[in-house]
Amino acid sequence: MANIPMRPPKLPGYDFVQMLGSGATATVYLYNQRMPARPVAVKVSAKTLDPRAAALFNREANFMAKLSSHPYILPVYGAGVTSDGHGYIVIEYAPGGTYNSIMKDRSMTCEQVLDLGIKLSSALFTAHRSNIIHHDIKPSNILITSKGLPVLGDFGISTDVYDRTETGFSPPWAPPEVLQHLTNGSEAADIYSLAATLYAMFVGCSPFQHEYHPRSQSELISLIVNQPLPRLNRPDVPVDVEAVLRRALNKDPDQRYYSALEFARAMQRAQFAYFGHATPVTVEGMPAYPKDIERRRRATDQRDQITHSSRRWVKPVGITVGILAAITAAAQIFAFVVVPRMDSATGSDTKQVATPRTKDDDNNRNNQDDVITDTANAQIPSPENLNGTYAADGSSVTFTWTNPDPQSGDTYAWAIVQGSNTDQSAQTVTTSDPTVTVNAQEGSQTCIQVSIVRKNRQMSVSPAIACASKPQE
Known part of the structure; x- marks a missing residue:
């Protein structure tokens, strides 16, 4: 040959x-x-x-x-x-070179890294939705076009999601489960590699070369498998942004984002919170922005329109601005969290919220754009009969639910829904049981959302959400 x-x-x-x-x-x-x-x-x-x-x-x-x-x-x-x-x-032909050169020559700003991450997550989710696993995401495989756009390239060792053939990988960017040969690769592994690449744009090298400075590849692999992820130590990077990356770089693949789209949404929320705008997601059939950001963008546009016309309509605008201020304040409270159908009644110690897809309530669709909605995933139902009951001493709440279509390997992803929580994405937890006990939240009620997660990591199109009201004394 x-x-x-x-x-x-x-x-x-x-x-x-x-x-x-x-x-x-x-x-x-x-x-x-x-x-x-x-x-x-x-x-x-x-x-x-x-x-x-x-x-x-x-x-x-x-x-x-x-x-x-x-x-x-x-x-x-x-x-x-x-x-x-x-x-x-x-x-x-991509004449701009690769992001490997950018990583080595200069560090990127936080806003630049979030912009890059959202664009590449959009590309990665598109590949995953076509059942394609990349296996080798790293700075040298992200090219720069003549228009200055980043593009994901080198699908030379990519496989179908159902292909279990052993492929190559690049150790500095590979997750622990791939380095230990526990899996050939997965959507979760690609998400890890993308997050490792974004981390490197901050520090100039792969995550576990930062601060540890290994002297051999075997030492680097040992660090990735056994040692905690180093801190960025970049004072210009908000803690919420670092938290987004740290979740995507979790050693446990089940604790990472469930899809590249969910990863992109977390970056969009952080970008909007700290820089006042968000890079749109570019995925066919998916909204460019999550519903909570879209509402806040509309509120900002309305405020700008009111300010523009204030010279002519002083008194009416004064009234409108007062209303708008209340809307904007509410939007700030819900910066990262969507709380559809929160039941605020306090007359009972247990409240049940109807499962999603009721025709007379549109709010339950606030998080649909954060999950896969193609034909295969559309059949995954939401949990039913989600109820919560306070303990006698009021210190905890036990929620239970049922799975209307149980299948082998099903688990459940749940998270506290809390209006003051600015990092909702970092608190998602999985369980194999249709019940969970959580600490009671401050205020008159405690709320959670729950989704069914199939063995292939696809989730319910919409989570079920319920609030338990604290018993009156």
């Missing part, structure tokens, strides 16, 4: 310009495509394509073609086999 081609292949309709780089499995060349006239990168396999190599190369081409319409995934223009039997893929 031939190794890396000594000369660039002659491809009909393309003119060779220069070599861009080479690796163990492929060489990348710059060509000019004649029609349409544009520069393109051509990835040529290092070896001639025996059946196994052909299958791997075709898989990468098919995966990239399937995702090419996404603005933050490197587009593929074509693929084929050279006259001497080497496979090639024609992809967009």
